[in-house]
Amino acid sequence: MAVRRTAHRTRGRAATAALALAGLLALAGPAPRSHAAAPEPETACTAGTGPYQRELEAHLGLPVDGRQSAADCAAIRSFQRAHGVTPADGRPALATFRTMTAVAARTDPNAAGDCPVRDHRVTCVDLDRQLLWVQRGRRVVLAPVPIRTGRDEQETRPGWHEIYWRSKDHVSTLYDDAPMPYSQFFDRGQALHGRPGSLFEDGGSAGCVNLSVPDAERLWNLLGEGDAVYVWGVKPGTED
Template identity: 45%
Template sequence: MNRTFYRAGLRALPRARAAAAVVAAGFALIALTPAVAAADAKPDRSNLCPHRPGRVVCVDQDHQRMWVQKGSRIVFEPVLIRTGYRGMWTPNGTFHVYARHEWPASPLLPYSQFFHRHYALHGSRDDLHKGKSKGCVNMSVADARRLWKTLEIGDTVYIWGHKPGT
């Protein structure tokens, strides 16, 4: 074996381990981010979302998560969302889906489901941890596509709380 190559490999080993540790620490931080942890958590029994016979989209702005329930049964597991910021709040209250536009290739509003004026539940191609919503409820495009298959015109949207830090 070439001694120079062997020595260079030994010197590179600590750097590779350090790089791996940095990557692992980054993933650990992402996993511990409150919004991500909240999206993975099941809604607790004290959740504020009403239990009705039809589908209800539950938007918890305090924890930046959304799910759909029918009665007390969850039919769409909690997902990470991004809601409006100060001055561009996502409105709280009870609404109903009044228009749906699939637009899968849209750069801005894929799988839009409008519930109040110009506010919609829709996909976003941006990082949900960064950027801002102008009041709509943003989620990943994959989650928006699944939600599109779950909801219909007339389904209830119930929103409460405020985005943390705003």
């Protein structure tokens, strides 16, 4: 009998404690819900009309009037962000235009047939559009990327060339020890190589084909000595 009374008292105490806890919870109300931090509101896009306004408007399916609107600015800024253009401020300047040209050419960069089709790899350098891509036969193995070629009187030499020397961490001995990462030389000192910083400053190179450093690295990993390079056209702003 003593054991039963003890067990009964223990169960009674536990039930009383549970009821007390339930009462406290009821008085306290429901537990507060956790809320994720609200995203910061998008800032207004206020960049003005740029030198390539009409070209970007046409590419993005906007009304082509050559005047920047708030909708134009926002659409151009979204394009810049999507394709890594800096600053992504909505203004259609040269870097945005060159990137747009490369994006527009991705479907068929050799539609005009200017780069010869061969069974082996050919690096195609289009001076007119300032584009580079690599093709084997009719298959594109490196999609078009924007480039910067030789300025007036230091033009990149047209025609067939061949990569004859590669220097991954090259530094120029002619131009103030300028870094030339992933250099692949194809004609009397002219090379395909990366350009740290902005690709589009100063109007042109001293004859080399400049790429962004990431694009130059991709090209380095694809090509080797003996690979063919074909250059044609005229860089805008240089004499034919």
